[in-house]
Amino acid sequence: MRCQAAFLETLSVLWLVKGRLKSSTEALILAAQDCIYTCSFKANCMSNAGDTHCCQCGEGVETVRHILSQCHPKGFNLYMERHDRALLAVYYDLCKHYGFEVTPRWWELQTLPVHENHHAKILWDVPIPSNGDIVVRRPDVILQDRMNRHLHLIEMAVAWDSIQEERRAEKQSKYRELCADLRRQFHGYRMGVVPVVIGA
Numbered sequence: 001m002r003c004q005a006a007f008l009e010t011l012s013v014l015w016l017v018k019g020r021l022k023s024s025t026e027a028l029i030l031a032a033q034d035c036i037y038t039c040s041f042k043a044n045c046m047s048n049a050g051d052t053h054c055c056q057c058g059e060g061v062e063t064v065r066h067i068l069s070q071c072h073p074k075g076f077n078l079y080m081e082r083h084d085r086a087l088l089a090v091y092y093d094l095c096k097h098y099g100f101e102v103t104p105r106w107w108e109l110q111t112l113p114v115h116e117n118h119h120a121k122i123l124w125d126v127p128i129p130s131n132g133d134i135v136v137r138r139p140d141v142i143l144q145d146r147m148n149r150h151l152h153l154i155e156m157a158v159a160w161d162s163i164q165e166e167r168r169a170e171k172q173s174k175y176r177e178l179c180a181d182l183r184r185q186f187h188g189y190r191m192g193v194v195p196v197v198i199g200a
Contacts, residue, residue: 065160079158086198087140087156094122094143120145130181137178139193144186151182151191157198164197171195 054062057071072079085107092106098120103109115122123142130137141154155171157164175193183191 065162068160083156083158086158087154087196090154090156090196091122091124091141094120094141098122098145119147128178128182130178130185132181134177134181136174139175139178144189149189151186151189152194153179153192154194154196156196159197159199161199164199168195168197171197 052061054060054066054071056062056067060066060071062071088109088111089106091111092102092109095109095115096102098115099117100115100122111124113124113126115124121142121144123144125138125140126142127138128142139153140156143150143152143154145152153175155175157167157171159167172193172195179191179193183189
């Protein structure tokens, strides 16, 4: 099943490991990541003594890594768009696997807050009612597999390669309290957080 494969940690860098790119193409992509004309590049590679802070947010050194995975200027929603588009591919596979009507192409699928049939219930960006003072209770996708009695909290992250493990651990710990609360609500269900972390 393709949706299970999406959860594997190694898939986000598979194009580097077993990609079908020519070595010259791969080298150009990696070189482009390092040589984009950022403030840091100008200062370090072109002997320009100017400010290296990010022009967009003013925080951090403006590098490719910062621009793709750390910069958060006010009103800048491209990161959420990228996050949601990547998550849509996982959501599409889940909907297809559990028998929900899908479009021929994954990127054409319109998300719904709730998909439900006798096999499963899939929630997209819906807060979970919980007992107590649990603040973090809105995972990206919630999959309730009724046939196998599994409940998965699926969290997407698009992260720079060197911080993918950190993001994965962060997603796991973020929903620990919510999982404990849901175990009381869903007796007999196996439960877990599924961090889907892909490279930026």
